Amino acid sequence: MILNVVLFQLGWAACVVGAANGYAAEGALAALAIVAWHVAHAARPAREAALALAAAALGLAFESLLVQAGWVRVEDGVYWLVILWALFATTLNSSLRVLQSRPWIAAALGAAGGPLAYYAGASLGALQFLEPAAMLAALALGWALATPLLLSLARRLHAT
DSSP states (O other), rough: OOHHHHHHHHHHHOEEEOOHOHHHHHHHHHHHHHHHHHHHHSSSSSHHHHHHHHHHHHHHHHHHEEETTTSSOOOOOHHHHHHHHHHHTTTTTOOOOOGGGGGHHHHHHHHHHHHHHHHHHHTTEEEEESSSHHHHHHHHHHHHHHHHHHHHHHHHHOOO
């Protein structure tokens, strides 16, 4: 579990610091390597890959919506943010597994943690909030819904 947390944090930092300093592709590749390593070492690799892909698809839709709404500017495109969603999926059956049966706690943590992560990324210069109040509200709502949804999917994929 500790390795999972450490690898997630390293992948997050690679993406965000990379994007903030003109190395979005390199940071995204580092995070993608962590996702690939996680999948390769999972007890059920195909199911972990499916979970990562589902999270990435949800992330693509969510990030694209935020950009299209004009609430955020991401200079290098949203691909590195989408990879962060796949990276987040690596925690769902490991360090966040305890939340799979606690959707209300997961929603609360998503509502708080999602905006904090984006705020940290904006503070580092990886993205820019164009409409801060709307952006933070959308992030809180989006992550309050996405976190329990993805945890439920992780539980279902793991149980079958």
